[in-house]
Structure formats: C-alpha cells, structure tokens
Amino acid sequence: MLAACLIAAFVAVLMPREVVLRWVGAESGVLGIVIATLAGIICPGGPITIFPIAAAFVAIGADTGAAIAFITSWTLLGYARILVWELPFFGGEFVIWRTIISIPLPIIAGFLARFIAGLIARKNSEGGGG
Numbered sequence: 001m002l003a004a005c006l007i008a009a010f011v012a013v014l015m016p017r018e019v020v021l022r023w024v025g026a027e028s029g030v031l032g033i034v035i036a037t038l039a040g041i042i043c044p045g046g047p048i049t050i051f052p053i054a055a056a057f058v059a060i061g062a063d064t065g066a067a068i069a070f071i072t073s074w075t076l077l078g079y080a081r082i083l084v085w086e087l088p089f090f091g092g093e094f095v096i097w098r099t100i101i102s103i104p105l106p107i108i109a110g111f112l113a114r115f116i117a118g119l120i121a122r123k124n125s126e127g128g129g130g
Contacts, residue, residue, distance in 0.1 A: 008052030040073030065114025
C-alpha cells in the first residue's frame, strides 16, 4: 500500500500537468479515451496500485472519462490477468472471444462517464447545486 501511494505521488509530481491535460484531459476527445484504455491494458499490478495512479492522474488534470476508461480497461483487458489467470484456466479460444467482446467496453464507459460528468458540471454551473 505504501509503495502504491508513493508511485501515485511520483506520478502526480513528475508528470507535467500540460501533458496530462493534452493527452487525457476533458478536451482530448476520442484520443484521450483510447490512450487511457491502452494505458489500463498495459499497466501491471493490483487495485492497490491502479486506483492511486488513476486518482493521481485525475488530480493533475485527467478527466473522469479517461480515469473510468483506464480502470475499466485494466479490469477487463489487463494483460497480467489474462496471462496469469484466464489463459491457464479457460484456454486460448475463450480468452480471445472474451477479449474481443470486451474491447469496446472501456471506451463506452469512458464516454458515458465524460457525458454524465459534463451534465453534472452544467447543472452545478447553472446554480442547481448538488
């Protein structure tokens, strides 16, 4: 847990805010969601590592949609889970089909989260509070 928090702190300090805003910020569009999805696929580790990293990225400018896409892709498409758990237990054909079916889900989740966060932000800016 301590190591994960240190990693997240280093991410927050070492990553330039401008880079994060450009690549996975609210204005990054489709590319931001896809980058966050790919990052979730290649990041190893468990939830004690992934969640602090996602929180650090949000703290330095990543939008909610990118964070959701990152966590969802790590959960559904993370290579470590596939290699260590799924392939030995279910075999290649099952893993291939499950992976193909799961590919669009982090992207959909990211756009849905971005849309809902935008609605909430608009409602709050109009004085709806909440």
